[in-house]
Amino acid sequence: MTEGTYRNPVLNADWSDPDVVRVGDDFYLTASSFGRAPGLPLLHSRDLVSWTLVGHALERLEPAGEFTSPRHDCGVWAPSLRHHDDRFWIFWGDPDQGIFQVNAPAIRGPWTRPHLVKGGKGLIDPCPLWDDETGEAYLVHGWAKSRSGVKNRLTGHRMHPDATSLLDEGKLIVDGDRIPGWFTLEGPKLYRHDGWFWILAPAGGVETGWQGALRARDFFGPYEEKIVLEQKDTDVNGPHQGGWVRTPSGEDWFLHFQQRGPYGRVVHLQPMRWDTDGWPVIGDDGAPVAVHTRPDLPHQPPAAPATDDDFPGGRFGRQWQWTANPQDGWATQHSGDGLRLSCVRSVDAHDLRKLPNVLTQRLPGTPSVVEVDLRLHSEEPGARAGLAVLGDAFGWIGLQRGADATVHVVHRFAESVAERERDAAHPRLAPDGRVRLRIEIGAGARCRFSYDVGDGPCPSGPVFAATPWRWVGALLGLFALAPVGSGHAGAAAFTRFRITDL
Template sequence: MSAPWIADNGDGTYRNPILYADWSDPDVIRSGDDFYLTASSFNRVPGLPVLHSTDLVNWRIAGHALHRLPAEHATPQPGCGVWAPSLRRHDGRFWICYPDPDHGIFLTTASDPAGPWTEPRLILAGRGLIDPCPLWDDDGRAYLVHAWARSRCGFNNRLSAYEMTPDLAEPLGPATPVVDGDAIPGCRTLEGPKWYRRDGWYWIFAPAGGVATGWQYALRSRDVFGPYEPRIVLAQGDTEVNGPHQGAWVRTPAGEDWFVHFQDLRAYGRVVHLQPMSWTGDGWPQLGDHGVPVAGHRKPMPGSGRPSAPVTSDTFPGGRPGAQWSWPANPGIGRVRPNPEGGLRLACRPGDDDLRRRPDVLGQRLPGPRLRAETGLRLDAPAGARAGLVVHGRTYAWIGLDHRSDGAYLTCRFAEAEGEAEQDAANPVAVPAGAGVRLAVTVTEPATVRFTAEIGGERWVCDPPFTATPGVWIGATLGLFAAGPGGHATFDRFLVSPLEDT
């Protein structure tokens, strides 16, 4: 089954975004003939996804570097957890530095980007330290640059750096201010630095101006600690690419330079773009088409890679969800039950009626602007149990089965502002006890959600449609859930496909 969005046009060119899903704050490196990408994951578990590509256009999920969050993430903590990471290859290993804005900067390493990754180690403690990036210089000395989160420490718009031990285990001295955004005319919310070395210059690529409204700087200096000279190298211009926000400079085996960055599309999340990169006569990088994003271009490595996108559909082999799924908090024991009959079996556990506050909603990123997702559901549980298909962010809506004291019902419900109780979006329909249903959802721009169901050969439409909203720093989530005093819900294969124009 084809994906809802494939960037590879199949003729040696690609279209942006290369990843039409919430792979936010991407960092990309090349290792040999392979490219690897990691992204922020916030409160999703597992976190720190690692994607692989051979051409910077077609990507697959290789695994995750982080399988649990700190203990306070037993329940969803929206907007917390893993913020913008950096990925590097050094001394025969892969290194990910990532921030938790409430704790500090952590390090994990691996010999293989698919894992296993080491247990995260706190290397810089403190609230508000975000967006770290290491640099190993030609003389073997190591450094780390990071930004600041106003929400945690009361200030932002500046970059600080440390000299570190070569293994990044600890700083060798106090922080040095390397860039003061307040001293750059028009600069605000400078963040997301990525550090590089080229031809005797130290380069920091960093966005400013805000996630949805900003631009991209390149800053250069002859000294690692500055002063750094800034220049705006990518901005929206007359395109529809708002932002464009933080990303990574990467070089192909042929020596061509490219830049990967994200664009905030609200409910669809922070989607990923790829820009050609060249150098001007005065030694500065030029991104996109003379500093504005391109809608498409020739592929960096024509002929490599099969048109594809990260997997979204799932047959749940062995009764387990694939790598595209995550929980909104640390997974508890027994959420997924063995199922010899095939499909995914979720336990119905008691808990909060508000699905935004439950840790057991299994979700994945919306994978394109127009899509259809469907699954079959059977609910084997007592009165008080419910299960279904949900789209959630700051608001949510779901369709599924609801077992009440007077029988089973096919139900479609929604919840608006945080804390507001669910409401029926349509009149519930009584169904035979033990009956299975097929559930479906379509998503069309601008994030318009329509639910339908089929039971006993009859189609049921939930009207009116629902408009999906983003979560806290993440896009809307497409998910499955089960809740109640006991029993379980069984979902058969989960199919995601492009929604054809009608």
């Protein structure tokens, strides 16, 4: 790869269902966050290739009572990011509640609390449009069959310009069942261009589908359609769902995701142009590009969302999310460095998938080594803490306090169908209650666990194959737990979290 080119994916981790907007010389991107908190990640770039995470638009999921425990495939689905009237706007669908929006005067906030624009089951993938030509505002959304019994359809509304409410009952504007060969039409992004209303929307499913474009002279249709990006003879399966953005010099680009199993939905950048009939052409004549000339934008130093963390003052970085709405006291700030997690008492202590107090970040999409230092301070028999690979199946390695007050390195896992974890290796004494934990993530997200209690690295257990959740890639997690009981259970301290190339 030469200096003037870039390589896909530009975001090689689970930044699902991306949408993008340009404001001046800055580009901003958001993505689905499902049931994790904080939600609605906010990324920034100046060149569309190097992205950094600058914050989140949603501090907690609402209503809060619905997200006190993990709901890994619920919550925030497929957001749309727009800039209108000197404000940033994000719309998303919660498949169990309806369509919400938040807005802010600047990308770093302050963001408003979620406002329900349209309530109902199965309302997903909303996108607004403020039409500068007519002064009208519109909203389009898709449907989740699992909640509504309906899919493969797009519904359109007129919307109040302040985005607080809809002005009509809605109309079916695209019926995918009437388009030969199209199914699971979803993820619409709404634009105005060259006198047309445009909907860029994928169909065919995330694993094997394609990106479509639909256009009409009137928002309510009729729409004509065309496939504008598909796998063809590339290795990019199901190029799917994203957003169009134009640079200051007039170049057009399209950011979309590719489903990669345990790695989740990684993000690709495609060139885009318009053919003589006025249709968009994405990628290399409709096929995804692997390497391409960089956008005509000022060169930026290489950058990526942060992964490493020294936890200064006990605080954790923006890359971390809880598996449900957090409670006070799960993590405590202090004067030194290191993350101090309270050993939260739980009846589900033997199944990490059910715990809200797991602090997670995305699994890297390239072969990597994950390391962290751990000290178990809790004197509570049965207290444990560790480093996990969390998905439909999970594995973890860490420390546990025994009934005789000794501390052991333990390594446990659970298959996707198992209700409880079991040992993956025999426990090993950790005399000082300290350990350096390590997971090597190789090709195919195959994970090798090891530890070091001061006498050199020791491999532990068999290879563990990371698995995704439904819709969500596997996660890395830090946790501290204790058996159900009374009183304070103590804490565990994590330091020097690092992810390096393998």
